[in-house]
Amino acid sequence: xxxxxxxxxxxxxxxxxxxxxxxxxxxxxxxxxxxxxxxxxxxxxxxxxxxxxxxxxxxxxxxxxxxxxxxxxxxxxxxxxxxxxxxxxxxxxxxxxxxxxxxxxxxxxxxxxxxxxxxxxxxxxxxxxxxxxxxxxxxxxxxxxxxxxxxxxxxxxxxxxxxxxxxxxxxxxxxxxxxxxxxxxxxxxxxxxxxxx
Numbered sequence: 001x002x003x004x005x006x007x008x009x010x011x012x013x014x015x016x017x018x019x020x021x022x023x024x025x026x027x028x029x030x031x032x033x034x035x036x037x038x039x040x041x042x043x044x045x046x047x048x049x050x051x052x053x054x055x056x057x058x059x060x061x062x063x064x065x066x067x068x069x070x071x072x073x074x075x076x077x078x079x080x081x082x083x084x085x086x087x088x089x090x091x092x093x094x095x096x097x098x099x100x101x102x103x104x105x106x107x108x109x110x111x112x113x114x115x116x117x118x119x120x121x122x123x124x125x126x127x128x129x130x131x132x133x134x135x136x137x138x139x140x141x142x143x144x145x146x147x148x149x150x151x152x153x154x155x156x157x158x159x160x161x162x163x164x165x166x167x168x169x170x171x172x173x174x175x176x177x178x179x180x181x182x183x184x185x186x187x188x189x190x191x192x193x194x195x196x197x
Contacts, residue, residue: 031113031117031118032113032117032118033109033113034076034079034084034108034109034112034113035079037076037079037112037116038076038077038078038079039075039076039077040075040076041073041074041075041089042073042074042075042076042116042117042118043071043072043073043074043116043117043118043119043120043121044068044069044070044071044072044074044115044116045070045114045115045116045117045121045152046070046114046115046151046152046153046154046155046156047067047068047069047070047136047139047152047153047154047155048066048067048068048115048155049061049062049063049064049065049066049067049068049139049154049155049197050064050066050067050068050095051064051066052064052065052066055093055094055095055096056095056096056097056098057095057096057097057098058097058098058100059097059098059099059100059103059104059108059111060100060103060104060158060173061154061155061156061157061158061172061173062173062174062175062176063154063172063173063174063175063180063194063197064174064175064197065197067139068088068095069139070120070121070125070136070152071120071121071122072088072089072090073088073089073090074086074087074088074089074116075087075089076116077094079112081099081108082098082099082108083096083097083098083099084096084097084099084112085097086116097112099111102160103158103159103160103161104158104159104160105159105160106159114156115155121152124148124152125152128146128148128149129144129146129149131143131144131145131149132145132146132148132149132152132153135149135150135153136149136152136153138153139153139154140153140154140193140194140196140197141153141154141182141190141193141194142190142193143189143190143191143192143193144189144190145189145190145193146188146189146190147165147184147188150170150182150190151165154172154194157170157171157172157182158171158172158173168183168184168185169181169182169183169184170182170184172194174197180194180195181194182194
């Protein structure tokens with residue numbers, strides 16, 4: 001009986017130590033609130049398609065020709081009610097990220113937390129299918145991708161036209177005037193991808 005009690009006690013201690021290590025030494029970290037991000041470096045949680053000429057991003061997630069890869073480290077300089085200013089950590093290139101209230105009824109803070117956070121989702125990408133990985137790497141959608149793969153590859157569809165991610169069709173704006181639809185088949189995977197940019 002005595003050895004069993006010691007073993008149970010040791011298991012209990014090991015569980016406590018593991019939990020503490022996960023909490024304090026690089027294990028999963030809870031999402032940061034936007035005001036906690038100011039002045040800090042965080043990661044992009046999806047690929048982003050900025051307007052490079054004007055160095056702008058939009059909460060409506062326009063599919064512009066520019067490219068900021070998932071897991072890019074960025075520094076958040078400032079957040080106001082209508083825009084966020086961020087810089088790419090490696091290059092120092094500055095972008096303004098504009099809030100569109102109509103297209104983002106969830107609110108600016110919730111939108112920021114979907115695209116920027118303290119942890120790069122590389123482990124999640126590594127666990128995905130080959131077609132999802134290819135789409136994420138090339139920043140495109142491909143037939144056979146999952147919903148999550150699409151989100152990591154090109155970001156979220158604007159919430160005011162695709163309020164439920166379980167919908168079979170997602171609408172994306174290529175720019176202020178052109179909309180395209182992505183379609184999922186009965187298997188929950190992309191059957192009609194977006195046209196490539």
